[in-house]
Amino acid sequence: MFLFSKMRTTLAVAAFLASSTSILAAPVKGGGFLGLNKASGNETTKTYSAVFSKEEDPTEFYQADHIDKLLPSCVSNAHCHVNKAFAACTFDATQDCSEAVNSMTEISTMNEALEVRTYATLTGSPWGLQRVSSNTAVAGSSQDQSFTYTFDSTGNLGQGVDIYIIDTGVRTSHAVFSQGGVARASLGFSAVDGETQDGDGHGTHVAGTCAGAKFGISQNANIIAVKALDDTGSGSSTAVLSALNYVMQQHTAKKAKSGFKGSVINMSLGLGGRSSSLEEALKSVNDAGVHVAVAAGNDATDACTSSPSALGGSNSAVVSVGAMNIDNEVASFSNIGKCVDVYAPGEQVLSSWNTGDTIINFLSGTSMASPHVAGMMAYFIGQDPTQFGQSPTALKAHILSTAVSGAVSGSVGGGNSLLLNNGASGSSKRLVKNYVVPGQDFSVHSTDSPVRL
Template identity: 40%
Template sequence: MVASGLSAGVATASAAASAVAREGVVVAAPAGKAIADRYVVVLRGGVAVASAGALARQYNGTVTASWQHALQGFAVNASAANAKALAKDPRVAAVYQDAVVSIDGTQVNPPSWGLDRVDQRRLPLDQRYHFGPAAANVRAYVIDTGVRVSHAAFGGRASWGTNTTGDGNNTDCNGHGTHVAGTIGGAEHGVAKAVRLVAVKVLDCAGSGSFAGVLSGVDWVTANAVRPAVANMSLGGGAFEPLDTAIRNSIASGITYAVASGNSNTDACSTSPARVAQALTVNATGADDVRAAFSNFGQCTDLFAPGVGITSAWHTSDTATNSISGTSMASPHVAGVAALYLQRHPAAPAGRVHDAIVRNSTAGVVGNPGAGSPNRLLYSLFTRWAPEGDYNGDGTTDLTVWRPSNGTWYVRGISTTQWGIAADVPVPGDYNGDGTTDLAVWRPSDGNWYVRGIGTVQWGIAGDIPVPGDYNADGVTDFAVWRPSNGTWYVRGISTTQWGTSGDVPVAADYNGDDSTDIAVWRPSNGTWYVRGITTTSWGGGSDVPVVGDYNGDAIADLAVWRPSNGTWYVNGISTTQWGISGDVPVAGDYNGDGVTDLAVWRPSDGTWYVRGISTTQWGVQGDVPLAS
């Protein structure tokens, strides 16, 4: 960000000479990377950035950029002696020698395979890339060499953000940034094929820049990003604390960062921004799942992604492609996956996005990961993040009823299938982890679970209440029952836990955002929610109906009840909304695929679904059981 609005003036020679006499310490640049007479100044807390111009002039310096969003400080051109004097000023926290930042090295023209790898747990490749909702509501900020926004791969979804290099060339004259953008969200080579891409140019035509320029880019993103947002930084240049601080602050503002670990076959803890713990730091693998020979490694990194021979968009024409290698190519795979997650959970804080992606990755498949590296490979299919009641995998809850009189499932626009008999209890879920909801019933008479196309499992006895969920965060619905007679939860193959008493209503859901279903009950007698290990909260009571869902898109289940007497939805800490009338059945779900639970009711008298702000649709008849989950 170019500094503006700073007062003019020239410091006197005597003042400058006096200042030089009080020399402080300038933090040295990484070896061989220093840019002569250019420095990054970090201000102490409480010192206004607006004072940068006057402060710099006092030491015969010229401000070239200032920052106040990701970092409180400025870039200055000054002699080495004056920089040392500036470092002694009581308003200054530290002065750093500016240094060269560059893209990571590349290898041209090997084969491409990355997308095919990230959507499957194990080799061999299946020659397919599977993806659901493609992140149309998410923005990805490409902090790099710029982006050829007119490239056909972006279909009008790419735009220009800012250029901090000072070259006045608002395009990608190197190719690296366009390639990265294509991997994040290109129509052919992209992970998130509908994400909106924003170019943040911090490196020049040679793929080189300064820490000051990168800081300006990060500061711009922090101030201007439209959330939900992810930023990719496929660059590096040695350890530099101001950049680390800026990225930490930007992440704290709600922006997820994916960064390359570097291509020096060394410990990533020695480079910035790779060493930032809050960022997703990415190492590279080849098509054999072995760490690339060039890839950095170590405990400062989070996971691996494909980075050898990755084909993507190129800058030389609107249809050009190129195949190159580097951790620069691995990082945008992760940025794309972050965009997919944010499409499902648009209000999720960056820390939750980080943890979910790492947790969802495949463990133990990377060969020679390097000392201290986590042996985890990126996995892009988030079956556990799919909405409930999604029978075709398109990321939206489908209008569905089950008819006890004939055991038939009617899924609007998708299928009509006989499965189950009268007296069965419908228990739809994702029992094979493929990201789509399976037809299933539980039979109280024999405790059998009948899952169409998958199998029959005996679990539970008459009087139990089925409570299917993903209790171990493996992306597969588990067989589970809650026994009112003793308040015990029986989760097949996982746990037996006493929680609740007779008269309680089981309300299992993910209440802390760790991707696993939590054991929970709601007690009508006192309106209290008892969520094991997490919270005890009074919300609702009497004849209310609990309607758990994620009503703000932060990837955490919210406490909510629907009150039949007045048709009002009470969502704890979020909203109070009248929707529905007495006699309706609440059917909360994500009916438009935006990652937020929608208010909805089904009216038995006429079989109509009323989904607030989305649709009114007749589907089903009196006596049917509506299924939103």
Template identity: 40%
Template structure:
């Protein structure tokens, strides 16, 4: 999203020397390539004089240290990537304007095995067995999913009419076109028409991995930088990739989150501690582990305290690059992560004011709990897409009608609908006296004293949305039990004098015959 040019202070980077400047190693270093992160300069979004001044300063600093700039960053981090010797990089790290210099590292897509589409089916229900259905509770209208990956096949039928222009950090002339398949598969799970969670979300391809599914941290940061500059209230970025620990990548992810982007990142596929990998370890990112169709942790999935929640990742079918209708079934935390990204897109579409922290809190609070076997220290939370429901349930009192005169024993009949209806609750005069979880929602009431009474019913869904309907009835004074009128209780066959009338005891409710008068109100 373009903004007005931003005035930039300290673009000449003349800060005082700081002994905390560092030279950081990468676990899979690219020889002769480094990421330089500056200090004492503000982040800049948009374009104009501010960015031009920063770029000029980067180039001047690089030239001073015999470095050739390959990428420039102004939105997620302030700095640049460059080629130079290790000796020059170490000298540059001691420059007073530099926060740290990090070896550029290799990153790879996070998924690779074969195996049937069941993932959508699993995430909208609390328990096995699967019911072969996926409820479209929210489809991500107006949301944007940034797929930071190998690109996307933008002509695929899964994405018709919803592809937006993107960005590439791979200089092979292919632009954002996917020549690997991984990014297209990920996009299909997040937002495909058939295989996706958020079926109406728009997709932006951000290509940072090549035809072999490999890339570098410098390219990944360039992609994050692009996404950060485009930040909108309904956006989510999916990063189904990873490499060794990288302070620069973690910082870029953190800045993107601060700008308002929710970052869903893969835990990784090494069956090891996710806290040893970036971006999996990045604070405030939503790190996703993988599960199998049995609800077991996928055998390859990384684990530990850096994982936030899990989603289906073994044997996931989605779009592929062979042609415009192609599909493939593969496995990985890469496949789990876009389930979460799609759910986030649907949630942000319904709740555009929610911050990234609020989105993460909602995802965790509503996740299915204690479903995963062998979590290996990861939070036992499985993605629940029912929480994205933005349509409240209906509730209507069908009988007795408003203003009716009834006997002390009558039936309250309720109509309630919702794709995820959880319960219907009956209250009399402000006191809850009965709850049902399944239709028919009929409540037999007895024991009300003569006079006016307020009946309220509240329907709730699994997203904790509620709708209340209220009416008022009058209980007539009854003599010997013959009182007709009202809903369904009638004269009760003589009733032996109707001893509950006028006693002042609490009302009672049951599924069948009225309960004995004089006990505390309750429902079976």
């Protein structure tokens, strides 16, 4: 499993004492390795994720309660997922056993665990809403809260669009997610045993930028919390695959109903390297019509070197997002390169926080840039669900075409120099200035920690 946490680069694997065995049979399509047995107790096992060969509809070829039977008997702790986008299993195995699994004709790709991390650092304000709705630079202090958010009211700021926040959870009771007594945020799924709330704050902040009143791009969209990272900000590839499976099941069920507009995923997290299994599963979900925005990463390096940001650029319809500051400069920490599609506000971003229903906080990171794009996806889907609702390719092209070219200064590593923009250009049908939640006064969370990793 790939372990997810904040900005660490250590390799993490789940190690267990097990034992070795020899491979006694070659893989047979649909038959697994019947001759393999569990080892005797001397060899270390590790955790792996495997994606099965892509079928037109995996649910017609594989069954969730039987797919683990395709795996050899030497594996343990197998957990499998089957949906209309992908079929995958995570399991523990010895080296010999993992090689046997990897050679099966049913397996498309397989990986050992790496660390996954959220992309955020502390300090930071909602200047970003003005920056993404104007062709001109933003003047003033990033700590100010009197900027102007200009938008086209067609589509009612993403109303009816579902945004899935795969993260540390969301404080769904926060004031920014409830207008007129109507709650727009809900807990959809938790892959973390015993945890349903956001004990970290990262996911709540991200959700606020996507769709919170005052702070969000699409202030009427639905927020669905999908908790894949625990309250320390860490998680595993098994949890992320479970999260993607949940989103795909929800998308499949909802798109068949009248009034459905679209599904968006925000993933403000990343690995300390590449995972072909995670990338294949995510790309399959994206190909099935779910829009995906991902953080480019905070290592000031090539975004193509880590997952899921490597799916950006020409590699898929996933949108990989770099961070910039109020001076239109690429943030010093932001990953760059040809896998970064667009840059968005990522320094000193103000949004909702997890310690109270009226608490807000400043964060910096590509984690803060990505939800600007996820919110923008919902914004454009709300305007034209027929054209964009289930076409990530068309929506990505639209996002790139409305972005301001050449507006970002600093090295982009040979990639795009595009700044996210909603196409309003400061003169649209409806103007909202310093929009606040009626009857609410917000308090800024204070911290003694200057940098969050």
